Ligand SMILES: Nc1ncnc2c1ncn2[C@@H]1O[C@H](COP(=O)(O)OP(=O)(O)OP(=O)(O)O)[C@@H](O)[C@H]1O
């Protein structure tokens with residue numbers, strides 16, 4: 001009989017070791033692959049781009065691009081880890097630009113009012129996205145594809161109706177300009193600092209706070225996450241609102257930086273943010289990823305798209321490099337994930 | 352006579368026009384393993400989803416310790432001590448053992464208004480709890496759950512339920528996808544849970560597994576309780592027949608006998 005053989009053997013004092021740098025621990029980190037990718041890309045452009053790429057100007061050019069994409073890629077990455085996608089960022093950005101420009105430029109309201117309205121708009125689009133995803137059960141790819149077009153149409157329609165044009169000028173006071181649209185040292189966009197702040201905030205949410213665990217669980221297995229009592233509906237809506245908010249923020253800072261807003265400026269962000277997140281080691285189907293990885297992915301993307309101008313190559317080749325890089329990144333990340341699944345950190349396994 | 356931890360009286364469940372469970376009455380006591388047997392689609396999973404708060408019964412009553420209960424959601428049931436390891440899912444392959452163990456109940460350290468997930472505590476407690484069930488190979492709470500064997504994953508889920516104070520442990524086919532060795536591991540863990548005084552509801556297709564650990568047995572056929580008996584009251588063959596609705600197995604045996612008679616080398 002089974003019960004006679006039941007002797008729950010007590011654990012021998014397991015050889016505990018704190019995680020040093022073992023291969024297993026390294027493979028387990030979602031950013032390992034993207035870090036290598038970033039180094040390789042950087043080295044490539046350091047060789048072919050020469051000293052001007054390596055100089056301050058070169059650094060500023062890719063950092064500026066990375067910061068704008070990065071602020072959007074972070075919440076998009078969180079959503080992807082939670083198993084959702086958000087394409088609507090591509091029209092929330094211009095919608096927010098237009099909102100702040102129309103209110104604070106065309107109508108001359110205080111800048112804070114315009115900013116608040118634009119951010120509220122971003123939150124609202126996110127809220128609606130989240131609600132529709134929950135209520136309809138339609139994949140978020142489709143829902144946000146719909147809202148991408150709906151918001152773009154609304155922006156265009158309302159802009160033309162109100163201002164009679166598709167572009168509006170915006171003059172801001174020194175404070176607004178300094179905080180959202182200035183260059184530090186004449187070349188580094190102040191957005192870089194906001195990106196760093198966003199990295200810290202999202203890093204805290206995902207990796208430090210218990211909510212991060214909920215996000216991973218939600219992306220790993222939605223039904224089980226719900227059964228464990230995780231408020232997945234609220235969390236989903238909040239994540240969509242986060243991406244609406246961050247997209248709106250980028251839209252606002254663009255309008256302030258360029259002193260004007262156009263109805264169609266954000267489309268490139270849709271794919272650029274997703275590419276950065278995927279290069280950064282986030283699993284497209286959810287449940288795996290890291291904020292550091294997303295940052296590496298964003299930097300890699302920015303280096304390729306800007307570094308090309310420092311080489312003698314035709315800039316058209318940048319898209320080719322990004323395409324190949326994306327595929328390589330996914331393959332490499334898959335390999336690392338497989339390694340991670342089979343890896344233990346214990347060098348001397350207990351028994 | 353002791354009050355059972357959990358008692359169902361005349362529980363029925365239908366999904367719209369589809370009646371899945373009819374008039375089920377069951378009970379489990381502390382320190383006892385109730386095996387729930389039945390063919391595919393008999394309603395076993397539906398029954399335990401009703402017990403664990405995923406579905407509300409259409410009619411009938413559920414009592415815990417003699418008090419009527421109704422669960423609005425699975426969390427409410429698990430807060431009352433009914434822990435379920437579902438047939439599919441339940442663990443998160445790309446999460447670490449520690450994170451998976453504490454999912455939804457993360458231990459935190461506080462810095463003023465900020466909360467931080469306490470990885471070290473989570474890993475230590477998780478590894479200790481799993482080792483307490485005899486799985487001593489697991490020493491590293493940072494390992495990803497997807498890298499564990501099926502049996503180890505079931506053990507993780509069971510250890511977790513017990514750690515969080517489960518009094519009733521519901522296991523939906525925990526041995527279904529496992530080889531002999533892994534399955535016997537899980538069975539041993541079921542017995543350890545019973546020894547710790549839990550009531551265990553154990554669902555399986557495999558009569559051998561049921562007979563190894565069961566104290567009481569209940570057989571579901573097309574949503575009704577076809578039989579309910581204690582250990583030793585039925586033979587293995589009788590149970591197998593019951594599960595298959597009696598006829599199917601006899602037919603199969605007849606076919607096999609005929610086949611063997613026809614092909615002499617199959618001796
Ligand atoms: N949500 C639902 N809506 C309608 N019918 C359902 C639902 N859930 C289950 N059923 C039906 O109820 C019956 C019993 O299903 P259940 O999953 O409980 O069977 P089971 O005994 O667990 O089978 P298995 O051994 O294959 O796991 C099946 O016919 C199934 O189609």
Ligand SMILES: [Mg+2]
Nearest residue numbers: 395396438523
């Ligand atoms: Mg089932």
